[in-house]
Amino acid sequence: MAPDSMTQAAPVQLPAEWRDFFALTKPRVMSLVIFTGLCGLLAAPGHIHPVLGFTAILCIALGAGGSAVLNQWWEADIDSGMKRTAGRPLPTGRMNRTDARDFGIALSVASVLIMGLAIHWLAAAILAVAIVYYAVVYTIWLKPRTPQNIVIGGGSGAFPPMIGWVAVTGDITLMPILLFAIIFMWTPPHFWALALFVKTDYANVGIPMMPVVKGEKSTRLQMLAYCVLLVPIAAAPWFIGGTSWIYGAAALGLSLVFLALSIPVAFRTAAEGDKMLPEKRMFAFSVFYLFALFAALVVDRVLAYQGVIG
Amino acid sequence: MTPEEEAEFRRRQKSRNLVLGGILLFLALLFYAITIVRM
Numbered sequence: 001m002a003p004d005s006m007t008q009a010a011p012v013q014l015p016a017e018w019r020d021f022f023a024l025t026k027p028r029v030m031s032l033v034i035f036t037g038l039c040g041l042l043a044a045p046g047h048i049h050p051v052l053g054f055t056a057i058l059c060i061a062l063g064a065g066g067s068a069v070l071n072q073w074w075e076a077d078i079d080s081g082m083k084r085t086a087g088r089p090l091p092t093g094r095m096n097r098t099d100a101r102d103f104g105i106a107l108s109v110a111s112v113l114i115m116g117l118a119i120h121w122l123a124a125a126i127l128a129v130a131i132v133y134y135a136v137v138y139t140i141w142l143k144p145r146t147p148q149n150i151v152i153g154g155g156s157g158a159f160p161p162m163i164g165w166v167a168v169t170g171d172i173t174l175m176p177i178l179l180f181a182i183i184f185m186w187t188p189p190h191f192w193a194l195a196l197f198v199k200t201d202y203a204n205v206g207i208p209m210m211p212v213v214k215g216e217k218s219t220r221l222q223m224l225a226y227c228v229l230l231v232p233i234a235a236a237p238w239f240i241g242g243t244s245w246i247y248g249a250a251a252l253g254l255s256l257v258f259l260a261l262s263i264p265v266a267f268r269t270a271a272e273g274d275k276m277l278p279e280k281r282m283f284a285f286s287v288f289y290l291f292a293l294f295a296a297l298v299v300d301r302v303l304a305y306q307g308v309i310g
Numbered sequence: 311m312t313p314e315e316e317a318e319f320r321r322r323q324k325s326r327n328l329v330l331g332g333i334l335l336f337l338a339l340l341f342y343a344i345t346i347v348r349m
Contacts, residue, residue, distance in 0.1 A: 014315070015322045018329040051347045055340065118344045 016095035025065030039294035040164030056167035059115035066107030070135040130159035154187030193283035224266035250296030
């Protein structure tokens with residue numbers, strides 16, 4: 001080797017900060033996952049020891065974190081091309097991809113194993129399906145290929161309340177399936193509202209989000225359609241007698257407000273430089289909607305199990 | 311590696327080790343609690 005080439009020092013690769021590992025798990029998304037998982041666990045009939053209940057929620061959080069890490073490991077190049085995601089640990093080079101991949105796999109495997117060994121293997125199996133669904137079916141397969149990516153891939157975010165429920169009961173009944181269906185139907189209008197005001201970013205990196213491929217008009221009408229369908233589906237737990245009027249009133253009220261907010265979004269055309277206020281309002285309400293709906297479910301069920309309501 | 315880089319390297323390594331140690335301690339306590347509960 002020539003002496004000159006030996007004098008060139010290799011750039012120093014500093015180890016990533018622990019905060020970067022934490023950031024990779026998408027803590028804000030995880031908070032919604034933990035909340036819906038906890039609601040499924042609290043609303044389920046039966047009893048689970050608090051230590052086991054905590055462990056089940058921890059496993060759901062670890063699984064969600066693991067799949068989020070694998071998502072960012074796979075999409076590091078895409079993330080670097082979008083303003084919203086360019087500051088993440090991988091696009092900025094604060095962490096190398098191999099570390100991220102190994103961290104994601106370790107979290108995912110640990111979450112499933114602990115859930116199976118400590119809680120229930122059916123809950124662990126559903127958690128494993130949810131992780132693979134998000135990291136492989138959605139991230140690798142659907143997202144770069146079809147504008148229906150959010151619709152089908154939204155299923156991955158719909159699993160947590162079902163896992164929480166199954167952790168308590170050990171079986172799958174109509175109620176956890178309905179909780180799954182609610183989040184499944186909620187996801188497209190929630191994400192497309194976001195996609196409408198960050199459309200430029202997705203277009204730049206070639207991700208076929210609905211507004212990019214089918215156009216805004218079609219997307220807005222589809223959002224309205226999902227909001228219409230969400231009204232009976234959100235109220236279904238009440239219709240089938242799985243909850244009392246408390247949840248029923250909350251579900252109908254919240255879903256009708258969500259529907260009302262989707263109407264101006266559905267029938268407007270955004271001009272150049274539009275501030276997209278109706279879309280931003282709808283997106284903000286969609287987050288509140290899910291929190292409030294599941295909180296109402298827990299209040300309803302806790303009151304019922306305490307014998308306060310019928 | 312310059313002294314500044316080495317100091318930063320050590321600082322990051324130390325903070326990561328502390329967090330990892332905390333996680334391992336937490337998991338040890340959790341597994342102990344799970345064992346007791348399931349007995």
